[in-house]
Amino acid sequence: MNGLTFDVAHLLAGGLVLISFMLLYQDRLYxxxxxxxxxxxxxSLSVAWQAYIQDAPHLYVTAAIALVFKAIVIPVALHRIIRRLGIHRDIETVVGIGPTMLAGMGLVALSMVVMLRVTPEADPLAREDLAFALSVLLLGLLVMVTRRNAVGQVVGFMSLENGLVLAATGAKGMPLVVEISVAFSIVIAFIVIGIFLFRIRERFDTVDIGALDSFRGERR
Incomplete structure (x- = not known):
């Protein structure tokens, strides 16, 4: 059972890292x-598996929140915002896909080396999940800094937050009150982001960060 527990946990956490690379590769908003x-x-599957391993029922709430809000509500709502605003569907990047992917591999290697060395006494499953979580977090940050489109940066921020949730659940879970507050924070942040994008589109007719910088330069 221990072998199966480790294998499934590593499969799901490693899958998150792989999908983070897929986020880096995308050049279309949809x-x-x-x-x-x-x-x-x-x-959500990873958190649910951690809930089963740790016998922590409150983590099932976290898994449900991730499934409903992050996997369904937020992507569907962002699709509608893009259609409503008529946002340009291509994503402009600061650097090319090749250098970005190489930088991502370097960040993953750094995460593994740092986390496995600073937590030698921790539970093996927890320390390896933390290494994966740090990788997801850094890859989300990389998505943010390499995308010029505001929506792409929002997605990078949300994937970064997924890494934080993975780290918290791998380290023997979070208190339920923290999970609920995180869920409400996500909803509030999403509402603010939606209003923010509408206002940018209304004022500048674009959500491209470079175009906004150019506009600021012209006003000077």
């Missing part, structure tokens, strides 16, 4: 949102 939905789905 494809990016679809991949993020899969990312959130795998996160």
């Amino acid at each position: 494809a990016l949102l679809n991949v993020y939905a899969v990312h959130a789905l795998v996160l």
